[in-house]
Amino acid sequence: MVIRSARKPKKTWAKAKAQSIRLVGRCRYCKKEITNDESFVCFADKTCGHYECMRLDDEKKPTAFDW
Numbered sequence: 001m002v003i004r005s006a007r008k009p010k011k012t013w014a015k016a017k018a019q020s021i022r023l024v025g026r027c028r029y030c031k032k033e034i035t036n037d038e039s040f041v042c043f044a045d046k047t048c049g050h051y052e053c054m055r056l057d058d059e060k061k062p063t064a065f066d067w
């Protein structure tokens, strides 16, 4: 019995992703528009922000975010 490891190229997925880029909202940190092809986070108060912006902002705080 031969088991082949399936290495699927994710071309179709990448294409579908590129076609479905949508505006998520405005970043609460840098005020730029966020598209869903970027890493972003949404908060409980319905605001969103770039993940990178949140991370940078978080680093500035003396206390760590307690999840």
Ligand SMILES: [Zn+2]
Binding pocket: 027, 028, 029, 030, 031, 032, 049, 050, 053
């Ligand atoms: Zn941002």
